[in-house]
Amino acid sequence: MINDYLERILTAHVYDVAVETRLDSIPLLSARIHNRVLLKREDKQQVFSFKLRGAYNKMAKLHAEALQQGVVAASAGNHAQGVALAAQKLGCSATIVMPTTTPQIKINAVMAMGAVVMLQGDSYNDAYEYALNLAKEKGVEFIHPYDDPDVIAGQGTIAMEILHQHPGKIHAIFVPIGGGGLISGIAAYVKRLRPTIKVIGVEPEDSNAMYRSLQAGHRVELPQVGLFADGVAVRQVGEETFRLCRDLVDEILLVDSDAICAAIKDIFEDTRSIVEPSGALSVAGLKMYAKQHDLLHETMIAVASGANMNFDRLRHVSERAELGEQREAILAVTIPEKPGSFKKFCNLIGARNITEFNYRYADSQQAHVFVGISVRNREEATNLIQILQDNDLRAEDMTDNEMAKLHIRHMVGGHSRGVSNEVLYRFEFPDRPGALMNFLNKMSDRWNISLFHYRNHGADFGRVLIGIQIPHQEKEEFMHFLEELGYEFEDESNNPAYQFFLA
Template sequence: MSVMQSYLNRILTARVYDVAIESPLDPAPNLSLRTGNHVLLKREDMQPVFSFKLRGAYNKMSHLTAAQLERGVIAASAGNHAQGVALSAQKMGCKATIVMPVTTPQIKVDAVTSRGAEAILHGDSYSDAYTYALELKQQQKLTFVHPYDDPDVIAGQGTIGMEILRQHSHPIHAIFAPIGGGGLISGVAAYVKAVRPEIRVIGVQPVESDAMSRSVQAGRRVRLEHVGLFADGVAVKQVGQETFRLCCDLVDEIVLVDTDAICAAIKDVFEDTRTSLEPAGALAIAGAKLYADREKIKGQTLVAIASGANMNFDRLRFIAERAELGEKREAILAVSIPETPGSFRKFCTLLGQRNITEFNYRYANPMEAHVFVGVQVKNQQETGKLLATLARHTLSAVDFTDNEIAKLHVRHLVGGRAPGLQDEILFRFEFPERPGALMNFLNSMNHSWNISLFHYRNHGADYGRVLIGMQVPHQDKKPLRIFLDNLGYRYWDESDNPAYRLFLN
């Protein structure tokens, strides 16, 4: 019997539906429209543990003897396999111990303990947790349930491929699956290539956790020294022996995506389903988008496995901030403008009706000012046109859209004290969150007053929170009050705020 036939039999007889559902294969209308292809999402995020991992875990444990179950099981996991083992153990009435990296999101740790399993946090990555779990296995005579490098686990995950082909009998150009250790894509590829070999099976990995991609290229299993932890569900330093063999034989291609692309994919899925995937869960969607753009394909059916939705809520802030960058729908620019009254207004006029996502400016010297600005654009080409427009008007600009330091740190550090600045007063405003609100402010204010500080970030509310410093001579206090009252925006005088006094004044 061939290896493929052997796996086909294992998948067809896998016991997964005692705990798993046959997840829907849902259309993604917005994503389909934008890519020009028919994109379908295999919704494994809708499983009872919000991940596909329970399939392989339960199938493996259903093959254990009564004596093995009596002694108990142990597993190492970044979270989702842990929940699958915990649920399976609860269903079968056996003890489960899970070793998880200390970096595991708390939501996953809580989900494991809530099902009666013991969670032990050890190491910074899955590989660290795996090594420690093997030690405990030997000490306590437990049965190890591997998250990916086991034929029964691989077969359990392969039922996803079986369901996809049953749910969509029409032509499929490619199926995209995330790769950590390789269990999911190995199972899917084993079934799909046995039944519909013309369908491409494409793996997706983060650029910071690309162990399988490097291993396939090298022709041997490569061990990474470090792995990125943003997509913690696939943060694996070395792939399995069996999964490596299957991926070399059956997987057509592996594509790599960065953090911004993953964040953009999370947003794409949310817009189509109102569900927030975890980073590893959105990998396949990011890969499908990259592949469709690279190959310039149109009108094809692309299936992406939405593999999990176990994410800490506090990660959403970072994801929302990076999603537009990943889609190239936000440009981050540093622009130098003359330090003269009216130059700030001229710069804002050149931005046109584009939505401003962030605006940071602080007076630096009498000659030149540096503005850090985020602008919504349609695509990368529009960013290029905007840079050309600024250059034609003698405003020097640098594109920081792909600059990690700028995106992670500098955008939050722009500011500081301005030595020798005279007559500065500070106001906090609520601007209407609509195009033209800033220009209305600039056109209404006295053009002899100089703006010495400006900070704005889009917070997703129906108004913008803006901090503005202005140099207004003492004799202009009355005109200033008239200007503020006529403007109609809510405002607060923060000139005596201790935070301003300590860090900005």
């Protein structure tokens, strides 16, 4: 039956709604990993996802009577838009059941195309069960998002385009996996015509239904799935997609959320486009594979499957991208609570860029600081920790500590009863190496820093909040220091937020 897919794909009805998307070179990432990386731009489809291919191919083959009665589908978002667009094109009604966790941008897009949206359950599987029952009650066709030969064949037209666009040598094609429809269609076509090309699937570590199923030798239902990459948040893969992946897919890689965020940034830097987390899975897997296999000078293709990103999620992506690339280390460092300790710590860090610094005076003996530092790789972070410890500064690596990254970094601080003569100032530092040391070198050694907060925001200046203990008789000298410094500043000592939460 696998051989049947070649004919199904070659005769698929997709181009009434889909376009042949570009296969773009990704030069910056290619240069960094020393392999040629090409990106299949399915984010450029009319609904910003590949899903319209399979949905339309399935619906275009329905009898006129079935179309007249309308269709029902379940989706976390992208399949819903494909079904809605297909229904609009074919002149039929569509009811889409979506999980309550679906990003609003996808819900709005589906409704804009005239489909009826019903929100049901917390996951795709909840919505799927409800939609199946609804289709049976209404006696209408259910359009499965992945476990249907016509849907699989529609997605397989991507492989047909890839091999036409790049007839030369290809080492591997990397494909995101949710329910398995996309990779099944691509693998069925590629392995029939050019079996030496590896087809490699990529899943999130917390949504790895296909990986677990292939390991077990049967379909496994996950008790729960992570929702960061909501486009692939499927608790159980399809029967047909499992069969095809078992027979045709070479390997499945698992990546974490930080690696996905780093891949989103990689794609943005090369294309100035922002894909959704599931759309960046393939690039995250490609980078992992190239590193694991010490690959050099090979051509690899990643499928950018979609770009239906909630804008609010960009905050998290930006926060975690450098961690995913191992270009930022998060450390907890203990230093003596006395003037000059902070300056000594900064000297030990050297020319490395501080991306974040959180500190609040706690007691008269020790200070615990939470710091982010730009590094080239994990080895440099390990070496830096050793340097700090060799200089009697206790340091612990928090880079892989999920609670520290999600919560603690935003909670360091609070009221401090032991601080006297504290003033609070907000500064704009030039965001360049040496700006902080310039501040510390010009500041009197008699003045103790009792609070410090900084986070790199990617601007040409850094926003810094500093608390300093200044004896009353030295206030005039302090004001002279501020004027000589030349940085923009604002006195926040009477700010009610400071009085409520920090003073």
